[in-house]
Amino acid sequence: MDNDRIIFQQANEVRLLLLENGIAYSEEGAARRRMYLLAGFVLLIIVVGVGVYLYVSAPPNIVHAQINTTKGIIQVELYKSKAPQTVNNFVSLANSHFYDNLVWHRIAKGFVIQTGDPNTKGAVNSTRNTWGQGGSPQTIPQELDPSLHNDAGYLGMARGGDVNSASSQFYINLVDNRSLDTANRGYAVFGKVTSGMDVVNQIASVPVENVPQTSPLYNQPVDATSVMVTSITIS
Known part of the structure; x- marks a missing residue:
């Protein structure tokens, strides 16, 4: 009987020891899982950030x-x-209010409307002979992208004979003008009208000076104050 009691007591001690170890292992595993979960959460925050x-x-x-x-x-x-x-360049000029109160000085019917000449500021009639000849101090290199074309509603940079002479003057195409896309000598397209082509067409419809093509007033609006850029805002 004593031997049986000793064996039974030892068996109970073994079970208790196993149970305690199991609980310890279980708690250790849970702690490890919590640590892994926390590390994963922190890593996720870092990746998202x-x-x-x-x-x-x-x-x-x-x-x-x-x-x-x-x-x-x-x-x-x-x-x-x-x-x-x-x-x-366009954004910089717009943000500095360069374009404020400039005239759409060139109204070429069935072709383009053009603005961006500081000589037109305030629509002062005494300076009309110089309209179309001015620009900002800094010129920009020609940027031609084969995916952009001088189609109706697209914006392009006006320039002189030098392909790298564009500065501030830009135009909006009234019709498809693919002839302006000439390789190497083309006019750089950089944007498109997304809303307001009706406004573009209203500007294009105003009366222009009835003068010979050789006159500096050719394609200028009769009433310049009616077709002005009041400001350009960037968003």
Whole structure:
């Protein structure tokens, strides 16, 4: 009997020891799982944070601008990924209020409307002979992207004979003008009207000076104050 009691007592001690060890192992495993879960959660936060930072800090491929005119609002999108220097120049000029109170000085019926000449500021009639000849101090290199064309509603940079002489003057195509896409000598397209082509067409419909093509007043609006850029805002 004593031997049986001793064996039974030893068996109970073994069971208790196994049970205690099992509980210890179970608690240790739970703690390890909690640690892994916490580490995974922290890693997830880091990954999401880095992703958000890269998204916010990355330069946008499309910049939106609002051209406010005396005829209404023209909304445009600018293709920074395809014409980065052109778009950056346009945005810089707009933000510095360079375009405020300039005239759409060239109304070429069935072709383009054009603005951006500082000589037209305030529509002072005494300076009309110089309209179309001015620009901003800094010129930009020609940026031609094969996916962009001088089609109706698209914005392009005006320039002189030097392909790298564009500065501030730009135009909006009234019709498809693929002849302006000439390789190497083409005119750089950098944006498109997304809303307000009716405003563009209103500007294009105003009366222009009835003068010979050789006159500096050719294609100028009769009433310049009715077709002005009041401001350009970037968003």
